[in-house]
Amino acid sequence: MSRLQVVSGKGGTGKTTVAAALALALATEGNRALLVEVEGRQGIAQLFETEALPYEERKIAVAPGGGEVYALAIDPELALLDYLQMFYKLGGAGRALKKLGAIDFATTVAPGLRDVLLTGKACEAVRRKDKSGRFAYDHVVMDAPPTGRITRFLNVNDEVAGLAKIGPIHNQAQAVMRVLKSAETAVHLVTLLEEMPVQETADGIAELRAARLPVGRVIVNMVRPALLDDAGLELTAAAPRAAIAKSLSTAGLGGARRGGNAERLVGPLLEQAAEYGERHTLEREQRAQLTELGLPLHELPLLAEGMDLAGLYELAKELRQQGIS
Secondary structure (H helix, E strand, C coil): CCCEEEEEECCCCCHHHHHHHHHHHHHCCCCEEEEEECCCCCHHHHHCCCCCCCCCCEEEEECCCCCEEEEEECCHHHHHHHHHHHHHCCHHHHHHHHHCCHHHHHHHHCCCHHHHHHHHHHHHHHHCECCCCCECCCEEEEECCCHHHHHHHHHHHHHHHHHCCCHHHHHHHHHHHHHHCCCCEEEEEEECCCHHHHHHHHHHHHHHHHCCCCEEEEEEEEECCCCCCHHHHHHHHHCCHHHHHHHHHHCCCCCCCCCCHHHHHHHHHHHHHHHHHHHHHHHHHHHHHHHCCCCCEEEEECCCCCCCHHHHHHHHHHHHHCCCC
């Protein structure tokens, strides 16, 4: 697996949940993973049932086998202060600029600066080593912006490197792009088995490939359990109502006489079966479209009890069983 795992997806597909589960999966068996949030929503803190994340790397979970998951919510203003100190030694002056509102102004108004700072901070964590020369983190997982913005978000340093021909800004932008366009990085797309998310996933993959950004895997989230196979659906469509009512009666669901409980159940049951059949067909079509994209395809179940910390560990286990490690 690549060391920088970028997770994107259409809004509502659960990309933050998948990113968190992926970090847990990658931290299993003694690894260290850093989970990075760039959108300021504190979604990671909510998933791990902890307090809001500060602008510092904090351990938030222990993975099976003793691995550790750290998390970081990147604040663009503080990241800019780090940047000014790193390249221009403006520690005190940078803090003065923040008090005057200049830092907030710069990160809000300057085109692309915010994304430069966010990607740069994540790539710094990827490259960082300890005193022994070992990487500080085995994997860095980024909960990235949605699919519609992911290519521009990741490619912004290319634009900056073109604008700033020389100097530390140019060199930093090139260093970030060397990470983002290398085998060290993989961009995963999260989707649902629905038309709009699948189409946006296909469009996003095409844009990433056109920008020469490394596409990783497609992860289908919230997959409903299969209740009926094709044979079962055909049977519900062909079986006479009287025969279904008799079967229900035999199962102890009321008499088969007209107006009995069993007969009253037939209509609603057939309606539900028809609705399930339509969804089953749609999901099969969407799954086929995803398969045609030519990328590794993984599926995560819809958890009946909803998403909590235990569910997050369950999804991480599922990812491990599907070969993501």
